[in-house]
Amino acid sequence: MPGKQPSLFAFSDANTLAPALRSYIIACQNAGLNRHDVFKVAVSGGSLPKTLAQALLTEPKSDEDTIKFDKWEIFFADERAVPKDHPDSNYLLVKNDLLDKIPSHWGLPTVRPVDYEQLNDTQELADAYERTLVASFAKGDSVKLPIFDLLLLGAGPDGHTCSLFPGHPLLREADAWVAPIEDSPKPPSKRITLTLPVVTHAVRIAFVATGEGKKEIMKEIFEAGNGLPCALINEAAGDRCSWFTDEAAVEGVQFPRRGFL
Numbered sequence: 001m002p003g004k005q006p007s008l009f010a011f012s013d014a015n016t017l018a019p020a021l022r023s024y025i026i027a028c029q030n031a032g033l034n035r036h037d038v039f040k041v042a043v044s045g046g047s048l049p050k051t052l053a054q055a056l057l058t059e060p061k062s063d064e065d066t067i068k069f070d071k072w073e074i075f076f077a078d079e080r081a082v083p084k085d086h087p088d089s090n091y092l093l094v095k096n097d098l099l100d101k102i103p104s105h106w107g108l109p110t111v112r113p114v115d116y117e118q119l120n121d122t123q124e125l126a127d128a129y130e131r132t133l134v135a136s137f138a139k140g141d142s143v144k145l146p147i148f149d150l151l152l153l154g155a156g157p158d159g160h161t162c163s164l165f166p167g168h169p170l171l172r173e174a175d176a177w178v179a180p181i182e183d184s185p186k187p188p189s190k191r192i193t194l195t196l197p198v199v200t201h202a203v204r205i206a207f208v209a210t211g212e213g214k215k216e217i218m219k220e221i222f223e224a225g226n227g228l229p230c231a232l233i234n235e236a237a238g239d240r241c242s243w244f245t246d247e248a249a250v251e252g253v254q255f256p257r258r259g260f261l
C-alpha cells in the first residue's frame, strides 16, 4: 500500500479496546467542535453499536474525557429498508444499544435517521437521506461532498462495510452521496448506504472489527486488498483511517503500521 498508511491497533479484548476507542472519538469530537461547534459523525449497525456503548457510556474521568453528546449530530452510514422498529434496522440497534442509554443530564445528541415514509422505494429513501445530508452539510451552498468529522464503521466477514459489498457496481458510484442497493448479498436485500467517495472524504474513519470470525478477512484486507470495500477505504483514506481490533481478529496479519496496545 503506497503513501500514508492506516493505523491498525490490536487490543487483548473489548475491555482494553473500549477506552482507547473512547479517547480517539473524543479527539475527533474536539477537533470537530473547534472547527464548527458541532460533531458530525456517522455510525454503522452490526456489531459496532455494542462496542461503541462500552466506549461511550462510562462516566468521564476528567473534563478532557467528556463526551459532549449535545453537540453530536449522528447520521447512519447505512440503513436497511425496514421500519425503524424492525429487528433488522440499524437505527433500532443504535437506539437500543447506545442512544436510549445516554443519561439525559449528559446532554442528548441530534439523531438523523432515514425517512421511514419512503421504505417502498429505495431510490427515494436514498434521495431523501441525501437531502438530509445536504440540509446539514451544505446549508444552501453547493458542496461537492459532505465532510463527516468521523465515520464509525464495521467490517463484515466478506470485507463489506456500510452496505458497500465486494464486487458490487455500487463501488463505482461517483456522484450520489447516498445510494440504494436492492441486491445486498447479506439480508435484508434492500438498503441504502453512504457511497465510497463520501466515506473516503471524511476527516477520520475508524473501523471496529473484533473476534476470530474476522481473522481471514482482516488478513485479506491488509495483505492483499483485492478490491474489497474495506481495503479500498484503507487505500484512499491512508492515515486518516484507524482500525480498532482485538488480537483474535488480527492474529497473523502482516502489516507494518501495527500497534499492540
Ligand SMILES: O=C1O[C@H](COP(=O)(O)O)[C@@H](O)[C@H](O)[C@H]1O
Residues within 6 Å of the ligand: 043, 044, 045, 046, 047, 048, 078, 079, 090, 153, 154, 155, 156, 157, 160, 161, 162, 163, 186
Ligand atoms: O450489514 C451490515 O453489516 C456491517 C458489518 O456488521 P458486523 O456485524 O460484521 O460488524 C455493518 O457495519 C453494517 O452497518 C450493516 O448494515
